[in-house]
Amino acid sequence: MDHPDHLTTAPGAPTPAAPPIxxxxxxxxxxVQRTLADRGVHTPFPIQSATLPDALAGRDVLGRGRTGSGKTLAFGLPLLVRTAGRRAEPKQPLALVLVPTRELAQQVTEALTPYADALRLKMxxxxxxxxxxxxxxxxxxGAEIVVxxxxxxxxxxxxxxxxxxxxxxxxxxEADQMCDMGFLPQVTxxxxxxxxxxxxxxxxxxLDRDVDQLVRSHLHDPVVHSVDPSAGAVTTMDHHLLVVHGPDRYAVTTEIAARDGRVLLFLDTRHAVDQLTRHLRASGVHAAALxxxxxxxxxxxxxxxFRNGQVTALVATDVAARGLHVDDLDLVVNVxxxxxxxxxxxxxxRTARAGESxxxxxxxxxxxxxxxxxxLAEAGIEPTITKVRSGEAELTRITGAKAPSGTPLDGGPAASRPKNSHEPFRGLGTGKGASSRGTGGRSRKATEARKLAEARKAARVRRGN
Incomplete structure (x- = not known):
């Protein structure tokens, strides 16, 4: 993990915070000014105030800021303005934005298209x-701009x-994610x-490890700006560790997903995502998998x-952990x-973006x-730790959890309700390496022991007969 003072090891030194403009x-x-005004954009975010003057002047820029800090316009406006008036030859773009994921590529394109259209540039x-x-x-x-x-x-x-x-x-x-995903050779x-x-x-x-390597080998005397805190330092973000009883994870997760308002739930595997999504929809929760x-x-x-509210519970792997911007998303759950x-x-x-809580x-x-x-301590987070059970007021206070309607959304039978609220959910991930993974909440050893006990009981019955 990097720290703000790590920037002093990169070429150049961090510039002082820019005054508001x-x-x-x-x-x-x-x-461009007219398009900004039409879209209600008047005051730059800090990363934009810091970098726009240098970027518009043609300087190489090294900017650190968490997603949601306004980076797209920070690099997008200079890129478009400095390309305006030129025309691309077939197969030969004039400007390039490289991003790690499809979702971020589409997000960047959507954000910049109004300004590109105003300058008559093709993307x-x-x-x-x-x-x-x-x-x-x-x-x-002949697209001038390629994302x-x-x-x-x-x-x-x-x-x-x-x-x-x-x-x-x-x-x-998002250069660090491209490096983390193994794209360093293609980026180079x-x-x-x-x-x-x-x-x-x-x-x-x-701005650590491979990112440093890219900076040193490919940026020319960059001006360095680090104006936005990491997610761990965002004061409008609350962090909670909810300690749950293993078999109760089923009900706790379902009640959180059934809350009023949107929620983003992260699981480790595609299989676990699909399993949970099917269960939530059978319980009456408007869920979708990503x-x-x-x-x-x-x-x-x-x-x-998810953005327009038709889906209220987005169940996802880490594909949604970067480059996903959703306005007013106030709850993220690491299942x-x-x-x-x-x-x-x-x-x-993904939450507490652009000054929101x-x-x-x-x-x-x-x-x-x-x-x-x-x-979490390594991430600079000091969470509030609470033991919770399904149906408790404390769970509702922290997450807005409530009982689902129980009416299936896709036809078919309703999700089976456990005889008590602490029956395990079959298929819900429990963390990498957990013993219940892939066995419906019961370890393989426990299953084998149960089968052995049943076989011994049957043998005793046979002997008794």
Whole structure:
């Protein structure tokens, strides 16, 4: 994990915090100023105030800020303004934004499209899971701005459908996640192909290890800005460790998901996500699953439904831990505790965005409590620890939990209710390495012991007969 003072090891030194400015004070074209005003955007976020003057001047920029801090306009407006007036040749874009996930690519494209349209610039989104033929056609038609994930961009370069030699502005957004996902070789390959004298902007929530390597080898005398706290330092975010009895995880999770308002629930595996989603929908909760096994159209539709409130419980793997922005999301639940401090911070960063408040809840069994508390301490988090049971007022106070309607949403039978509220949920993940994983909440040894006992009882009965 990095710390703010770690930035002193990067080229350049952090600049002092910029005084508050208005977009009207910046040297932006009238078309951009008008679009900002039309969208009700008047005052820059701190990362924007800090970086926009340098980025508009063509400086290389190294910016640290958590997701939700306003980085997209911080790099997007300079990229568009400095590209305006030029036209791309077929297959040869003029500016590139590289991001780690499909969702973030689409989010960046949506955020910048109004300003690109105002400046008459064409944008193309290049991501996996979508038609490569359409993306090839968009590049062939001469897109000035390309927003891409590293894998798909690499494929298009290999097919000679894209050449980067005319790219004079390159942005790496969420650079630490791209490195964590193993994209460092593709990112380095891209930076080696863009125009040698072009502008590079690197934005990241953390600036450690491989990110340092990218900065040292590919940024030229960058101005360094670190103006936004990590998720652990956000004062509007509350962190809770809820200690649950193992068999009660079923009811606790279901009641939290049935709350009024939206909730994002994280689990470790795609299978666990699908299992929980099916159960929640059978219980009457408007839930949907998001993971890498879903097609891109499915993922896009699910996120749209979560944003507009048709889906109130989004059940996801860590594919949703970065680059996902949802306004007014006030609760994130780690049904499976993360195993890395950075993963916790990225999951937590889905709430309390742009100055709003939010709550992060992690469910732990008694045996997981010490290890999870240690992990949170490494992340700079001091959570409130509470033992809870399903149906208790304390669970409702912290999370808004309530009993689900029990009316299935997709037809079929209602979800079976346990005879008591502490029956285990079959299929719900319980954390990496937990003994109940993959055995419906009962360990393999326990199952084998039960079968052996039943066989012995049957043998005794036979002998008695």
């Amino acid at each position: 208005a977009f009207a004070d910046l040297d932006l074209p009238a078309e 193309a989104t290049v991501v996996g899971g979508m038609s490569i033929g359409r993306q090839t056609a968009a590049l062939r038609d 891409a994930t590293p894998g798909r961009l690499h494929d298009l370069i290999e097919r000679r459908a894209c050449r980067l030699g005319r790219v004079r502005i390159t942005v790496l957004d 390959e891209v930076l080696d192909q863009v125009h040698r004298d072009g502008q590079r902007m690197l934005f990241s929530a953390t 993971h890498s096994g879903k097609s891109q159209p499915q993922r896009t539709r699910t996120l749209a439904q 499976d505790p993360p195993t890395d401090p950075k993963d916790y911070l990225h999951r937590a960063g 939010g709550t992060v809840v992690t469910l732990v069994l008694s045996a997981q409590r010490r290890e999870t508390h240690r992990l």
